[in-house]
Amino acid sequence: MSDTTAISSGAPSGENGATGSEASAGGLLTTPLHAWHRDHGGRLVPFAGWEMPVQYASIVEEHLATRSGCGLFDVSHMGRLAVTGPQSREWLDRMLTRRVADLQPGGVRYTLITDDNGGRGVRILDDALVACEGDDRFALVVNGSNRDRVVAWLQSQLPSEGVTLDDHTRQTAMIAVQGPAAIAIVTSLASPADAERINALKNYRCCTATIAGHSAAVSRTGYTGEDGVELVVAAEDAVAVWEALLAADAAARPCGLGARDTLRLEAGMPLYGHELIEDTNPFAIGLGRGVSLEGRSFPGSEALAAMQEPPAAKQRVGLVLSGKRPAREGSGVYASGGVEPLGIVTSGSFAPSLGVPVAMAMVDSSLAEPGAELEVDIRGSRQRATVSPLPFPGWRQQA
Amino acid sequence: MKFAKSHEWIRVEGDPAPGALATIGVSAYAVEALTDLVFMQLPAVGTQVTAGESFGEIESVKAVSDLYAPCSGEVVEVHTELPDNLDLLGSDPYGEGWIIKIKLADPSQLDALMDQAAYDASVSDGPH
Numbered sequence A: 001m002s003d004t005t006a007i008s009s010g011a012p013s014g015e016n017g018a019t020g021s022e023a024s025a026g027g028l029l030t031t032p033l034h035a036w037h038r039d040h041g042g043r044l045v046p047f048a049g050w051e052m053p054v055q056y057a058s059i060v061e062e063h064l065a066t067r068s069g070c071g072l073f074d075v076s077h078m079g080r081l082a083v084t085g086p087q088s089r090e091w092l093d094r095m096l097t098r099r100v101a102d103l104q105p106g107g108v109r110y111t112l113i114t115d116d117n118g119g120r121g122v123r124i125l126d127d128a129l130v131a132c133e134g135d136d137r138f139a140l141v142v143n144g145s146n147r148d149r150v151v152a153w154l155q156s157q158l159p160s161e162g163v164t165l166d167d168h169t170r171q172t173a174m175i176a177v178q179g180p181a182a183i184a185i186v187t188s189l190a191s192p193a194d195a196e197r198i199n200a201l202k203n204y205r206c207c208t209a210t211i212a213g214h215s216a217a218v219s220r221t222g223y224t225g226e227d228g229v230e231l232v233v234a235a236e237d238a239v240a241v242w243e244a245l246l247a248a249d250a251a252a253r254p255c256g257l258g259a260r261d262t263l264r265l266e267a268g269m270p271l272y273g274h275e276l277i278e279d280t281n282p283f284a285i286g287l288g289r290g291v292s293l294e295g296r297s298f299p300g301s302e303a304l305a306a307m308q309e310p311p312a313a314k315q316r317v318g319l320v321l322s323g324k325r326p327a328r329e330g331s332g333v334y335a336s337g338g339v340e341p342l343g344i345v346t347s348g349s350f351a352p353s354l355g356v357p358v359a360m361a362m363v364d365s366s367l368a369e370p371g372a373e374l375e376v377d378i379r380g381s382r383q384r385a386t387v388s389p390l391p392f393p394g395w396r397q398q399a
Numbered sequence B: 001m002k003f004a005k006s007h008e009w010i011r012v013e014g015d016p017a018p019g020a021l022a023t024i025g026v027s028a029y030a031v032e033a034l035t036d037l038v039f040m041q042l043p044a045v046g047t048q049v050t051a052g053e054s055f056g057e058i059e060s061v062k063a064v065s066d067l068y069a070p071c072s073g074e075v076v077e078v079h080t081e082l083p084d085n086l087d088l089l090g091s092d093p094y095g096e097g098w099i100i101k102i103k104l105a106d107p108s109q110l111d112a113l114m115d116q117a118a119y120d121a122s123v124s125d126g127p128h
Helices: A034-039 A060-066 A090-096 A144-156 A180-189 A191-199 A235-248 A257-266 A300-308 B026-034 B086-090 B107-112 B116-123
Strands: A001-006 A042-046 A049-056 A070-074 A079-084 A106-114 A123-136 A137-142 A164-167 A170-179 A204-209 A212-217 A226-236 A250-254 A314-321 A332-335 A343-351 A354-365 A373-378 A382-389 B007-011 B021-026 B037-041 B054-060 B064-068 B073-078 B101-104
Touching: A001 A170, A034 A042, A034 A049, A049 A060, A060 A070, A060 A257, A070 A235, A070 A257, A079 A090, A079 A144, A079 A170, A090 A137, A090 B101, A106 A144, A106 A180, A123 A144, A123 A212, A137 A144, A144 A164, A144 A235, A144 A250, A144 A257, A170 A180, A170 A235, A180 A191, A191 A204, A212 A235, A226 A235, A226 B054, A257 A343, A257 A354, A314 A343, A314 A373, A354 A373, B007 B107, B026 B086
Parallel strands: A070 A250
Antiparallel strands: A001 B064, A042 A049, A070 A170, A079 A137, A079 A164, A106 A123, A123 A137, A170 A226, A204 A212, A212 A226, A314 A354, A314 A382, A332 A343, A332 A373, A343 A354, A373 A382, B007 B021, B021 B101, B037 B054, B054 B064, B073 B101
């Protein structure tokens, strides 16, 4: 028995993320929690140039623990960039697909990072979160697999003065605390005043707080579909904060990136390298909210404006498969009984909260109607699949 | 019971002569390593399986794996309830978790396989 299909662990094109200069033994980077993962049964795998835990024991159990209680995820492989200086706001507003000009301190926005493909249109380099931490201080969180090229691109576009770009990825750690118990767990480790501020944080808002005695940037964001926060702490504080979170409540459980992938899949969230690639039309995959065109100019904005108008030929859909066999990335999608492939699976797995295999796919718009009966070719055999809205209905547990 | 490097086991009933009945399954170590099994594809009775070649698939949440035949022979019985009771692979890998039974074509192929002690030693250093 041996693996014949390498299933990505949600790694956005993990092979091309290796970074030479910072690489540790084995050519892979390690997070400040690496030794903790290794000592606590984490199965460590290469992931976007890092050695990361894909799971501790069961992906299904970790997934369900996040839906019912609280999952802790080491997401330190994500790139954390600081953009500071008197011109930082204006510069970011010219660089990102989302408006930064009016982003108030404490605000967080989902954005794409684009270039103009050498003057030939637009190329999506990454999707990211931009947070305003002060009038002239911003934080970007980018995908681990894209960090090097995003940093290189942004560096190349810096004005001669007024903006400083620093890559803080290696000096910090990032811990996602996700699930219905997440906020209670985090606030139990904060002062009453900080707890009150975290409780009052709306989605896509951020603040600073002291968690278990350590300074943290707290953002009410995540990639699981659950309520929760993402914490950025100094690298040397990562283990102490992680262990304090785990000890705070029996509902807290360390989870690997395998569960993170099944959680985001059920929640219908696109992943760079899968649903979203360089030449994706963001409006066709439901990411129009990540592009603000009105009265704005940024790299590739004219080409993106042209994509907005005509109806897209392909659209992103959810698929619920019959039977038990998961479709995987690259499986062809067909009309019922069809001969020509009319789509392709971009992510697929067993959905632990639904108990069935699900997938996301790019299909001809003619097939994209929810309820449409399609077929997926899984290693040579056709399996029925029904188009589903995204997020998949029923994935969230009843409160 | 003998083991293949690819983690399947085979147990011959009685003397290992040509035509002897042999049961095939996967090791406890392999099931533990796979975790989160969701799907299994098995051959039909009458299929000829070939030593070292795939006779089916087992799939977890994260990955598809081929099942390789430790020895060649004709499939004479298939554990058809197993795909609906994948827990049996973990709870009783060498008993109720059996996968197929074959009529052994060439007993000398058993000589290339490991005994339990050699197999246990081979997996003690972690996954292959």
